[in-house]
Amino acid sequence: MAGLQLQEGQSMQGLRWQVIFPFLLSWLCHSVSGQIHYSINEELRKGSFVGSLAKDLEINVKDLSRRKFRIVSKISEKYFSINLDNGNVYIADRIDRETLCRAAADCVLTFDAVVENPLNVFNVRIEIQDINDNPPAFIHDTLTLEMSEFTSPGAKFVLRKAEDLDIGINSLISYRLSANQYFALGEKVSSDGSVFPELILEKPLDRETQNKHELILTASDGGNPVQTGTALINIIVTDFNDNAPIFTQDVYKVSIRENIPVNSTILQVSASDEDEGVNAQITYSFSTNEKHVIQMFTINLRNGEIKTNTFLDYEENRYYDISVQAEDGGGLAAHAKVLIEILDINDNAPEISITSSSHLIPEDSPPGTVVALINVHDRDSEENGEVQCIITDNLPFALMSSGSNFYKIATKSKLDRENISSYNIAIQAIDKGSPELTSRKIIQLDVSDVNDNAPVFDKLIYTVFVTENNSPGASIFSIQVRDMDSEDNAKITYSIITKSNEEDPLSSYISMNPVTGVIYAQRSFDYEKSKEFNIQIIARDNGSPSLNSSTTLRICIVDQNDNSPVILYPSSEVDTFEMVPWTSEQGCLVSKVVVVDADSGHNAWLSYFLQSSEPSFFTIDQHTGEIRTSRVFQEKDIMKHGIVVLVKDNGIPSRSASVTINMVIADHFHQVLPDLSNQSNKEEPQSNLQFYLVIALALITFLFILTVIIAVVSKYKESKYSTPFGSLSTSLYPPVDPRFISQFNTGTLPLPYSYDVCVTLDPSEQEFAFLKSQHNVPVESLIDADNSGIEHETLKNSAVGTLISQFSSTLTFHAKSRD
Secondary structure (H helix, E strand, O other), X not given: OOEEOOOOOOOOOOOOOEEEEEOOOXXXXXXXXXXXXXXXXXXXXXXXXXXXXXXXXXXXHHHOOOOOOEEEOOOHHHHEEEOOOOOEEEEOOOOOHXXXXXXXXXXXXXXXEEEOOOOEEEEEEEEEEOOXXXXXXXXXXXXXXXXXXXXXXXXXXXXXXXXXOOOHHHOEEEEEEOOOOOEEEEEEEOOOOXXXXXXXXXXXXXXXXXXXXXXXXXEEEOOOOXXXXXXXXXXXXEOXXXXXXXXXXXXXXXXXXXXXXXXXEEEEOOEEOOOOHHHHOOEEEEOOOOHHHHHHEEEOOOOOEEEEOOOOOOOOOOEEEEEEEEEOOOOOEEEEEEEEEEEOOOOOOOEEEEEEEOOEEEOOOOOOOEEEEEEEEOOOOHHHHOEEEEEOOOOOEEEEEOOOOEEEEEXXXXXXXXXXXXXXXXXXXXXXXXXXXXXXXXXXXXXXXXXXXXXXEOOOEEEEEEEOOOOOOOEEEEOOEEOOOOHHHHOEEEEEEOOOOOOOOHHHOEEEOOXXXXXXXXXXXXXXXXXEEEEEEEEEEOXXXXXXXXXXXXXXXXXXXXXXXXEEEOOOOOOEEEEEOOOOOOOOEEEEOEEEOOOOHHXXXXXXXXXXXXXXXXXXXXXXXXXXXXXXXXXXXXXXXXXXXXXXXXXXXXXXXXXEEEEEEOOOHHHOHHHHHHHHHHHOOHHHHHHHHHHHHHHHHHHHHHHHHHHHHOOOOOOOOOOOOHHHOOOOOOOOOHHHHHHHOOOOOOOOEOOOOOEOOOOOOOOEOOOOOHHHOOHHHOEOOOOHHHHHHHHHHOOHHHHHHHHHHHHHHHHHHHO
């Protein structure tokens, strides 16, 4: 039966429960510690009602879930449960009083009922009442006694008693013996109060008449209904054995420490028998069927030595009451009691259990915020079970006592998640035993973030170099910020700060991924237009309120070699003529090529070269573009030279430009006019050129044969001359350069070179000038160094003979012009 039990001395019409230790725990939380008593029978069905705990504690049933109403106990949690809907306590599992408390007079289960907000702890004691659920039982179902036929009537034989695991009135009450004519049943009370059945012989036995008797011994308890147990007594009638064994003590007492080694001898019982032979041979045994005794101890059958069979534990059993029997060879037995007291040692470290814990706390929580409630328990007794609890590390948390064996953990200063985001609070419990034992418990506490840190850029100014002509849409830079906050407070959004009044907004050049911070080029950059951009970037977090910071990104455009050199002088659109005096010395400056390159740096470093597969009369400075004579001119040198100037920059790959300069070697302006006048004939149709080439080839062949003939005739006369045309020379004219005749082979001078500048044809002008169109030069008064015009006119008007005559006249005119 369940019911509320008041403390002794109080009236049943008084308080339903009594508060034992009410007090104010701290300024943070108010806890009340009280004690409630209930009494129930064992073996109640699962779900049976125990008591209205919430009602008895005067707690509103509606607040039970919010206040986390619960049981705190490792043992009682198995047997009891609380219904949060009505606050009642119910049976959660089968309760067997004999298993929990064995033969103890009082069997009480306790647990702590805990509520929060505010925090209160109540002690609940539930007394388990015994019911008659165990019948008396004998150790052996069959008892065998050997009695001598000479046993006198009135002899008493003590039998093994029956055991009943119940207590009080439910335990063993009486014995009865089945009907017979020889024996009666009596009782023997030992010094400790134990009752043993005695078999009393009422009349002499006659072995020859009946050598065996079978009796039924019945043990009854006082329960309702009464339960019984029986044993069969076999009495074998033997020859005379008139002395039963006698123990040296009726009760043996010994105290041993719980850490005694296994198989240690704790005591030795002894009994004596005045008989001789087999009747004096004594056998010792435990007169009990309790499993925990048989498991813990063994007794030597011959000498009565009792040893430990396994490790003892004071916290499991503090004492043992063992009945020992000494039986002789004739079946007579004596009984004694062995009381073994177990002494406690400090073999149990304190146990720390977490009753309530918050795994997450905001970093802006005020000092004094409670984060956990712990319970500390030590199974040892007295000083070995007294525990002191501390926080081992220097952490911003304090440990405050909150009733018996309960402690609260609260903050003692402000927290900073960016400094320490998680705490492992190490709780150490130390008992007062010798040596002292300790235990540790780690409580992990994470600090949740608040948005108290703005994003931070690594630099105030970032510089990135981007090569021009980049691919539109390609990423050129990635910028990141550090935000010491977490989760949404650390989610960053990037953006570019633009001005609405900009003529060419940066958005047309640059875009930015707002999530990753990657910067992309919207279009290709041109170094020649813009060499640098400065953009403002702002980073905002996703906290509330949002925090931000900004930085400057300097984008420097790196030049690529995407521009070829541009020749300013001489112009490549018109033919350029430069007049070089015959008297020029070696290294004389005759012209200069003027070139510009829109690129910069190495890409704009220019080098000048003359394109020629033969030795040239001119050289060009590789770095300045100045054209100079390579040697002193001779009379035999060709008058007109077309040189090609190649200009290369230093880029990779290199770019180049070229221009052709016509160098005319003459001392006076009028000497070059006839040759230049023939420039108009260059426009002759290409269709007539092949015909002229055939005629020229035939002429060259003829001249070659003529030269050979003249050389044979005059080989001993004019050996100092190198040309077969020496007969044409006079004192008025210098020898004609035979290479001049070679001009007729193709009709044009070879043009292996190109130049960049020209000088004015008028000697009065001493500066460089760009040439105008060719038609501005009087054709009729210029000398054409290219004789294609003469050859063309001659071939049209006469045959080969006429051509030779005209060629001779031309040589004469040329000699006069040189003069």
